[in-house]
Each structure stands twice: as structure tokens, then as C-alpha cells.
Amino acid sequence: MAFNTFIGGIHPPENKHLTEDKAFSNLSIPQLCYIPMQQHVGKPANPIVEVGDTVREGQLIGLSDGYISANVHASVPGKVVEIGRYPTLYSKEGVCVVIEAQGAFSTSGKILDEEQWESLTALDLINRVAEAGIVGLGGAAFPTHVKLQPPRKRQIDTLIVNGSECEPYLTVDDMLMQTHPSEIIEGVRVALKILGITQAFIGIEKNKPKAIQALEERLTAISIPEKITVAPLKVKYPQGAEKQLIHSILKRNVPSGGLPMDVHVVVQNVGTIFAIREAVVLRKPLFERFITVTGEIVKKPGNYKARLGTRISDVIEECGGLTEKPGKIIMGGPMCGIAVDTIEIPVVKGTSGLLFLKNEEIQVSQYRPCIRCGRCVAVCPAGLMPFELVNAIEKGRYDLVEPSNPFDCIMCGSCAYCCPSKRPLNHFIRMAQEKLHKKHKQ
Amino acid sequence: MPQKKSLAPELVLSSAPHVKAGQSITSIMWMVVLALMPATLYSVYLYGIHALLVICVAIIAAVASEALYLFLMKKPVTILDGSAVITGLLLAMNVPPDVPLWTVGIGSAFAIIIAKQLFGGLGFNIFNPALAGRAFLMASWPVYMTTKWHTFTPTNVLSQGITNITDMPEQAFDVVTQATPLGALKEVPKLLSDLHVLPDMLHNLLFSKEMLKSLFVGNVGGCIGETSALLLILGGLFLLYKRIITWHVPAMYIGTVVIFMYCYYSLSGFPYPVEATVYHVFSGGLMLGAFFMATDMVTSPVTWKGMLIFGAGCGILTCVIRLWGGYPEGVSYSILLMNTAVPLIDRYTKPRIFGTRA
Ligand code: SF4
């Protein structure tokens, strides 16, 4: 495949050098863990513990509520000291179970038993995934067990594993693939079994040669019945966006308004695949994850394993502090991540990284009128005319907005990245999407 | 810890993306000004102090009109973004070197206030302001705009291209030395038929190697900014390299003119089709227009496909005006005409939405 890429896209500075050689290390257990009941798309989980309860590490503390929801587990053993509302990534007042760490750790530092999973049925496997509370770890945080069970009438033939990690700064997936190729391949096999198919591609941008090599070496060393292929991809943002990834690897186009399953594909992030394996093979629920902590002002930037519920303030301390006050803290990468306004926010399942930018690195300038330079049009991977859409939104001309397909926007931010007038294009489009959603509901 | 608390209030909240590419309106505009500098300075060298005054007056008038208008309308006065500077500079480059200063002043004011601000300001104008200003001057003071050329007498630069001036009818000589190269080219049929100039002599007069070289380097008459094709191309390449413009409009524009003109001259039995094509490409306003005016972002299409159509349209119109129109030059009118077609071009060259069929 000579053209493993998609149309449009941008080349922002990668800035991965800060952490790309940093092997994983564990952040130490925070004194207090603030575990949000909402760490996923869908309904928040319901807390099933009470203040004063003693919990084990990995114990179920929040029960998934409804079809699109996910279980939440205790990240640390200890005592539930409070169930209250605290700022989280998704809400100013999200319900959190606060656990004070104490007592014995059942998993950390100990090697868990590996179970023979191959004799289990797909249903058993999916139940384990659902029990473990796994959601998409790439950032979208959609419950994984739902995604792995597409409606029956959608024939799935291919699993695509997203290891592209096209966001600047982030290096967790890269490091994970370099250091845990066997586990990832096993996870892919579990996912394939759940889906009842045998073909998978692992898409990786070519700027991660070590990850590509590690997986390829592992794949040639073992003999497995499934057909798992590493697909090196052109380095271009947003290579990891689902529709673009599918196009790059399979040359299939997810129809406008459709989902990957419409072209017989399921996409999972490599981190998620790793978590699936841990859930199934080690029976370990999702209560910790790998994150990249980075930025020029971080004293010890690196790739860390963090307990979910660790607040940013604790992460900062663990990483040696900051050399100067940050101007902006971003959960996730710089292209799609969310800026937070307090360091009390805890790491959640969808947190792939923490990026600390100093004041000089923040570009906040007044935006100006569109000068019709056409750059947003050239880079939009969705084939939209962002400037036109946004001009209409700005004028409140929703009659013009709707026919311009605002819902095809994948929120990649490429348009706003390259706009010389610094127009927050995708921000406007998101507002329009929300407004139209509300209108349609009425 | 108290120091943790104090972190929070200063944190900037804004929506993704949190990093942005370096170019801004201001940097783009000043980069264009920079790209125009070699050609501008050369013109001052060639045409002297009056050309410099024309340029200064045009720029000052443009910036002052913009500032005044924005101030009166109580809008932010954004003159530092360089867009008015470009309008003034481009207008100056599109007038003859000896034009009276007050005319360019009026032209600049018209360009900024009528052609740009009354349409809604930066980003909303339909016509390239500089070209609209020039068209206004052409309509109002045609004499100044078409006769104030620098006259090259046989003793100055142009004469270097003419090796054999004996046997030349006096009138023929006047024709080729008093006008711009394209003006001279337009007189060729007359030279051949009425003045009985022989094709050989024509070669010496207009189409010798030295003459063509002068066209390229810029030792010929014309508007202030259109003389040196070489320096304009260098400026254009700089903009391409900096990714401020893309190749689509200039390549299509120039390419269309080359093909159209060559076909026309060969098919019409002109004795020197290649040389005549060289005239059309390297003299007159083509390079200035193709690299600096047709590429104006505000007034050209937004998609690459649209830009190709736009460039081709400019090319065809330029050829038509030059060959059959009343003026020897047609670049600025073609661009203005194509400006009006931009909304239509945009409508029919929308990109295909991902996941839909054509
Ligand atoms: S309009 Fe949407 S899909 Fe297109 S570049 Fe902007 S954010 Fe990305």
C-alpha cells in the first residue's frame, strides 16, 4: 500500500521528543483518590459503596447504568471518606467517590495469573470486558463492550487497531507498543474472537519505527491462526481519526453520517486493546492507565502509569513539579484535548496525557474576519468548507448551516490550526452541532 | 498547599486546538510586501525619484484612508496588519511612472474606501482593491493613465536591443520607442502593412535576443511595478516557498497565456510566434498579476479546483483583451472580471464531503 493516508490534514510540530524515550514508570499512589462516576460517554455509573466502607483495589464501586455506560472500580484500596461533587473533566460538579488509600494492594507489584482465555466463549469474553469497565482509551471514552457488539445485521470483517497516535506531544501508545507487543497481540486476538472474525490491522504512523518493529518482530515470531498485520501510515494529523484511519488502511469510506460498522469495521485504540487483554487474561478491571505527562515546563516529563482518580495536582508533584506557572493545562493532546481550569481535576479513563503549556506557548489572539485564504478547505479531512459554515453560524443563518453538513465535522481542529485569521472554526461548528441537536430533539 | 491554589485562576481556558500554525493575517501581508520589494526598488532605480514618490503617496493615502474610515466607523483600527499597505503598493505598481501624484492619492482612497471598506472591510470585498482603484483612475483620467510612460529614446536602455536602425522609417521608430512593449507589439500589423517595415527589420527592431532579454530583466517601459519579470518571479517564488500562495493560480494563469498566445500567433501566420509569446509573458503586467494580484486570497476562489479555473479564466480574458480589445494590456481587467465570477466558481467547486458520492 503506497498511499497509506487520507485527503487533507496538517503537519503540526510533533514535540514528541520530550517523552518518546521515557519508559513507563508508576506514579505513586495518591493519598486521596477522586474517582468520578462519569468517565465515559453515556450515563454515569451509580455508586454502590457508602462512606466509611473499606474497599479493595479493583473493587466495583460504581455500577454501570443502562446500555451505554460503564462500571467504575476502586483505583486504590482504602476507605471511602466521601461521596461528593467535585470538578471533573466532564462536569463542574461530577459525582466522585473519594477514597483514602490504606491497606494492602492486591495487584500492584504482583504478577497476576494468566488464564487460558482461548477456551472461553465470545460472550464470556465480552462480559469480562464489560465488567472491567473498559472504555475507549484514545480519548473518546465510548464503552468498549458496546463497540465490540455491533448490531447483528452489520457484518464485521476487519478490526483496526489505532496505534497512530497522531496527536502532538503524546507518546503513551508508542511506548506501550514498544514495550508490550505480545500483550497487544494477545489483546487483538481476544477482540477478534469477540467479533468472530480473523483479520486485524494495527495502524501506526511511520514516526514510530520502534513500535512498528516491535510488533512486526513479535508477529513473525509467533504462529497464530488470525491474520494480524501492521500497517505503517503516513505521518499526518488526524491520521488516527476513525474514518481517516479506515480510509488510509482499507480505502473504504465510511458514509457521511455513518459509523465504521457501515463499512464492516470496528476500530479500537491500542491502549484499549491492552486493557481488554488485562481484563480478560488477568481479570483486572480498568483502574489505572498510561498517560504522557509533558510540556517544556514539566521537570520530569515522561510516560507514567497513573491510578484513575489521581488529581492533576498530585501528578504535578510526582513529576517533580513545574519550572514555572503554567498558562494552560490540557487533558489530552494539543489538537483535541480539553483545557482545564483547576488542578483538582482527576485523571480519568479517557485521559491520554497531561500537557502543561507556559504562557508564551499559548496562542490567544483576537480572531479576525475570514480572508478566504482557503486553507481550512484544503486541510479539512471531512471535505467541508469550514469558513463558509462558520460565516453562516456567526451570522446566525442556521438555514444555511444545516445544508452545509455540520455533522460531518469530526472536530479534528485542523481548520482552526491553520487559519491565519485565528478563527476558532471547530468551536463554532461544535456550538452549531449542539444547537441543532437541541432543535431536532424538540 | 497554598501555591497550588494560586495556580488555578490564571489558567487559560479555550477550546481546542491549543496549538496553531505560525502564519497570521499580519505576517502574510508583510511577507507579500517583502516579496514585492525587489521589483519595487528596481523600479525606483529605473524610473527615479518620481516613481518613489508615487509609491509613497499611494501607500500613505491607502493607510490613511483605512485608518480614517475605521476610526470614524468606531471599528478597531487595524492598519498595522499591512493589508492597506499592500493595496497602496500594488496600486502604485499598476500606474505609469510619471502619473501625477494626486491621481494615485485619489486612486488609493477609492481602493480602500469604496472597493474595500464599503463592501465590509477586509475579507468581504469582491474586487481586488488595488485593481479597482486602477480601473477607477483609468475611467476618470485615462490620459494620465495611458500616456505617462517613461520615454525611452534611442540613447537609453531600449536602444541596446536595437542593432540596426538605419533604413528604418522614422515613424516606425517612434512607434516602437514611445510605447510599452505590448503597445509596440500591437502596432506590428501596422508596421508591416502601412509603414512597409520588412520582417527582417522587425526582427532587429523588436524580436532580437537582446530585446527579449531586456523584457525579462526589465529594461523596458511600462507601469511602475511591471517591468522586471525576473524580480517579480523571484518574489512569487518566495511566496510559494513560504506557502503563502499556492501554485494553482499563477501556473494556470501564465500557462494559459503561453498556450493561447502561441497558438494564436502560429495560426495567424505571424512571422515570430515564439518571440511574440515571450512578449506577452514577460512584459506587461502578467507576472505582477499572476503572482500578486490574481492570488489575492479575498478575491479568488477557495478551493484548488476553483483556483485552477480562476487562473485559466484570467489567462483567456487577458489574451482576448490584449489581442482584440482596445487596450494593449488586459491583466487588470481580466482579474477584475474574474473576481466577479468567484462566488459562482466557489459554488461549483465545493470539495466532496467525505463519505459521499460525487
Ligand atoms: S471542519 Fe471539522 S473536520 Fe473539517 S478540519 Fe475543521 S474540525 Fe476538522
Ligand code: SF4
Ligand atoms: S483558514 Fe481562516 S481565513 Fe482562511 S478561509 Fe478558512 S476561515 Fe477563512
